[in-house]
Amino acid sequence: MAGATPRTPIMAGNWKMHLDHREANLLVQKLAASLTPKQLTDVETVVLPPFTDLRTVQTAIDGDKLLIKYGAQDLSPHKNGAYTGDVSGVMLAKLGCSYVVVGHSERRQHHHEDDALVNAKAKAALANGLTPIVCVGEGPDVREAGEQVAHCVAQLTGALDGLKAEQVSKIVVAYEPIWAIGTGKTATPEDAQEVCGALRAAISGKHGAEVADVIRIQYGGSVKAGNIAAIMAQPDVDGALVGGASLVAEEFVSIVRFQEHVKR
Ligand SMILES: O=C[C@H](O)COP(=O)(O)O
Numbered sequence: 273m274a275g276a277t278p279r280t281p282i283m284a285g286n287w288k289m290h291l292d293h294r295e296a297n298l299l300v301q302k303l304a305a306s307l308t309p310k311q312l313t314d315v316e317t318v319v320l321p322p323f324t325d326l327r328t329v330q331t332a333i334d335g336d337k338l339l340i341k342y343g344a345q346d347l348s349p350h351k352n353g354a355y356t357g358d359v360s361g362v363m364l365a366k367l368g369c370s371y372v373v374v375g376h377s378e379r380r381q382h383h384h385e386d387d388a389l390v391n392a393k394a395k396a397a398l399a400n401g402l403t404p405i406v407c408v409g410e411g412p413d414v415r416e417a418g419e420q421v422a423h424c425v426a427q428l429t430g431a432l433d434g435l436k437a438e439q440v441s442k443i444v445v446a447y448e449p450i451w452a453i454g455t456g457k458t459a460t461p462e463d464a465q466e467v468c469g470a471l472r473a474a475i476s477g478k479h480g481a482e483v484a485d486v487i488r489i490q491y492g493g494s495v496k497a498g499n500i501a502a503i504m505a506q507p508d509v510d511g512a513l514v515g516g517a518s519l520v521a522e523e524f525v526s527i528v529r530f531q532e533h534v535k536r
Pocket residue numbers: 286376448452453454455456492493494495513514515516517
């Protein structure tokens with residue numbers, strides 16, 4: 273259900289636990305050298321490095337006034353306190369972060385994060401002026417049972433619980449089927465559209481058509497230069513959350529420049 277409001281595409285590179293701060297600097301420089309200000313305006317381009325790289329990425333981006341945005345892969349739901357190893361939204365905001373991933377399936381799996389915690393993290397992000405990229409996605413069992421839509425809508429409903437329409441309109445949703453993450457097994461464009469369309473419809477039902485029309489929904493899972501154009505051709509897919517391919521400058525640049533693939 274593509275609305276009349278044009279949504280700016282958003283490509284986000286989730287570096288996961290890869291690249292030290294020197295490698296991070298090199299990758300940002302390569303991206304900056306290959307993407308023009310117009311390309312970075314037409315397609316919002318975001319890098320999501322590990323916490324230890326954020327200061328370096330901030331310095332590189334601010335120093336050269338680059339239009340690349342950056343953010344973190346997680347945050348604490350708490351403002352501050354005795355939470356060893358955690359990083360707060362206040363700290364991320366002070367480092368100039370624009371985005372933060374919440375509810376990635378790897379955090380749900382390895383750190384046992386549930387929808388209530390994802391909801392608390394989304395609220396902590398918004399309270400600090402950060403845009404949460406709220407991840408949902410089904411595992412292989414759910415997909416085999418054909419219950420992917422209900423599963424993802426339930427996850428999103430839990431993650432957005434208690435948020436006002438105005439807050440929901442600011443967030444980014446990422447649909448990432450777990451069976452497609454890092455496997456090379458990309459969802460078909462139709463698979464991506466089915467769930468992204470259902471998520472938008474659910475947002476429309478709960479928060480109104482205007483919110484559903486402006487909220488951006490990404491697909492994630494083995495996105496690469498060779499499949500991005502077909503995925504982006506789907507009416508309810510507004511961008512991609514990219515893992516492995518975002519670590520290779522040429523590949524991520526090509527994903528950001530997906531519109532050129534269409535013209536060829
Ligand atoms: O956050 C990114 C996703 O988990 C996708 O990772 P991937 O592109 O390596 O499959």
